[in-house]
Amino acid sequence: MATHDTIRRITHRIAERSAISRRCYLENMAKAAASGRNRTKLACANLAHVAAATDAAEKRALLTANVANIAIVTAYNDMVSAHQPFERFPALIRDAARRHGAVAQVAGGVPAMCDGITQGADGMELSLFSRDTIALATVVALSHNAFDAALYLGVCDKIVPGLVMGALGFGHLPALFVPGGPMPSGLPNPEKSRIRQLYAEGKVDREALLDAEVRSYHSAGTCTFYGTANSNQMLMEIMGLHLPGASFVNPNTPLRDALTAAATTRVIALSPPRNEAVSLCRILDERAFVNGIIGLLATGGSTNHTMHLVAMARCAGIILSWDDFADLSSVIPLLVRAYPNGNADINHFHAAGGMGYLISTLLSAGLLNDDAETIMGTGLEAYTEEPWLDDGELAWRPAASTSGDDTVLRPAAAPFQPTGGLSLLSGNLGRAVMKVSAILPQHRVVKAPARVFASQSALLKAHASGALEQDFIAVLPFQGPKACGMPELHKLTSALGALQDRGFRVALLTDGRMSGASGKVAAAIHVTPEAVDGGLIAKIRDGDLLVIDPENARLDVLVDDEILAERVATAMPETNCFGTGREYFAHARNTVGSAETGASYVAPVWLATPD
Known part of the structure; x- marks a missing residue:
């Protein structure tokens, strides 16, 4: 179906508003790309430092110009549950890179604080600013100019926006974002909320509250409510920076590991000397950001993204305003009920059809820019599929054609409400x-x-x-x-x-x-x-x-x-x-x-x- 007139109009309005700044950004990215492959420009001593800690085979590869070197920028720490699974990812990525004749190196780490830990405490005053610190750390990680592409490992509230902001400073490089996945479902969110409220009223003690919280946040992976962290994952998929269907696969499972290896394979395909697809600076244009806002509205996502999307877009030379969110909200239906917008958690959403179904129904209603570029090529059709293991091998198949639970996920033709709710x-x-x-x-x-x-x-x-x-x-x-x-x-x-x-x-x-x-x-x-x-x-x-x-x-x-x-x-x-x-x-x-x-x-x- 043709894209909705309002979506086309707002996308065009953003492009016109951003014409000068976007052109300036793209000209700077073109200059960076025109300078050639960065590793070949390094002096001998500099290049020796790049390869010094690698094994003999990788050292030989890095000292030549015909092998892709993939940067890994990671938000790993083992206190924040969503980022603990990333401990294993560099080994998975390096192994996949070797199998495809490439090299992968951890270029740097970025901080990953948890709003759930600092909520109501003094540390929360650093939370929003940590996003820009992450952007700066990302830029520092890539400033060695030794890489042909990058994989970004992040999940939670400020981490993904900060990674995107920093990555856009090196937008001439191909980029792919790699999620960690949500923890399995624990105590249902409405019950957790009920006990919190009883505690606030003095009707249960701290021991009861702590028991409920521990049963809610109980293992490695992202918290299961639909807050900023899971909104981040939805955005990366609908904006074309995840592999299709990768956002909400649980960590430490065979499918999750297969997707991590496949992300490596895909980013190598985007890298010199292969160059199958576009760089990050071309993927993240006004069409992608409008698709991101649409996804946010259709799912009832986090209000934090009324700031994060704006900041991310500015790093790409694109100027968003709150009027864009409001005008899109008037035509985008609410299709998801996940806590706090409903009783379900993100695992229930994924089981009901997840991102593949959501993107498919939005496309069929003309409610996305269907010509946006992604890591999979032009258009969002690839994102109407879901990953699975076929006799142990990763494959994709069409996503569900009907919702598995219409109390959680609905088609655009029968939404929970006709507007996006922002x-x-x-x-x-x-x-x-x-x-x-x-x-x-x-x-x-x-x-x-x-x-x-x-x-x-x-x-x-x-x-x-x-x-x-x-x-x-x-x-x-x-x-x-x-x-x-x-x-x-x-x-x-x-x-x-x-x-x-x-x-x-x-x-x-x-x-x-x-x-x-x-x-x-x-x-x-x-x-x-x-x-x-x-x-x-x-x-x-x-x-x-x-x-x-x-x-x-x-x-x-x-x-x-x-x-x-x-x-x-x-x-x-x-x-x-x-x-x-x-x-x-x-x-x-x-x-x-x-x-x-x-x-x-x-x-x-x-x-x-x-x-």
Whole structure:
């Protein structure tokens, strides 16, 4: 079917908006490609260092120009469950490379922190900034200029966006992203959420809470709820950077290992001297980023990607805006119900048909740019297939033609709702985003007095004391990137959810973030301009009447303009910017961009015309 007119129009609009910056970026990539294979340009001593630690056969290969050298950039660590499986991947990749006459080397590692560990703690103030640190580490890993292509090993929240941002700095190289896969299903997500809420209400003790959490997060692999980490994997597949069907195969299984080896084979095919397909800079164009947004909307993915996709795109010279997300949301149906948008986890989604079915039904409805380039060539048809082991050998077959569970995954012709469930709110408070797909319709619009808090802990303390038994909108200013690194405020969900369940009208308004697993309670987040930038959110006082209305895309404080003009903005609370490494990121807080421009302190703008 022909691509939907709105999708074509928005894709064209982005291309026009980005014409100068995109041309500048591509010209720089063309210069890098025109300089020839990097390893052949190295002086003898430099090349000797590249090969020094390899065995005799690889040393001979690296000293010649007719063998591909594949960079491995890995986010391995063995504390974060999603990244622990990557410990085995370099050996699998090196073995596959040798079998195909190539060499693979770990070019570098990048940090991989876990928001689940730092949630509500001081370390969360480093979380968003870790994305740009990962981009920088990726660039450093590739700066040796000794590689013909790259494999990127990452899964979780900031890691994949950071890897993409850094990889685009070497966008003239072929690239392929290699996932680790989700852990098997544990305690069902609704039960985990129920126990968290009971704990917030003081009805169960810490031992019961810890037992539930351990049964939820119980083995190696990605957490199974559909948060930012699994949204990352969906994006890499629908944007054409994974092997088809690779995103949600469990780790440490024969199929997972076969896919890792096949990723190596494929990237070798993309590399000199073979050059079967396009480089990363051509794959990640405006068509791919629009497809990524469509995937995010169709699956009810993480709101963090209203920043991450913007920052990633800017590294490719492409300028996205929140209006693009909102306009696409008006025509993209919601096709997936996975926690927090439903009860299922990512394994249930995969079993119901997964990415192959999702991409197939979107294509059949004309709801993707079907001519986008991928690591498999032009078009997304290859991504309507799923991998399997045929007598021990990796093969692909057509994905399911019908959903295996229509409570989890539906066709575009019979969606859960006709829109993507992401709203852009605007009003006298500025602009914000709101994920409505995870909120029951009766809880989406909230008009209530403000209760202003200086911190998460202040709100939780008020809740524990019984001081929040009323309708209210919790206001947390000074949570933006410039103020304190934009920590997630997910710990508020249980307290606010408990109040909502008792019949109160509650919501959250903040220039900070919520988790990719946020939902249930209306939350206008990423408010821009943020408080520290003069945003009106800093002038809200207790009792001011606020309106959060995604149905009419409104975000307002109902106070006369004259009164607001006379008010002095609340001063930023005294914060401790020392400890847990926060002092090392003062430069990031001072230079970071707004949430709407990606909240990045390193992403190139590519607006200057090259010499």
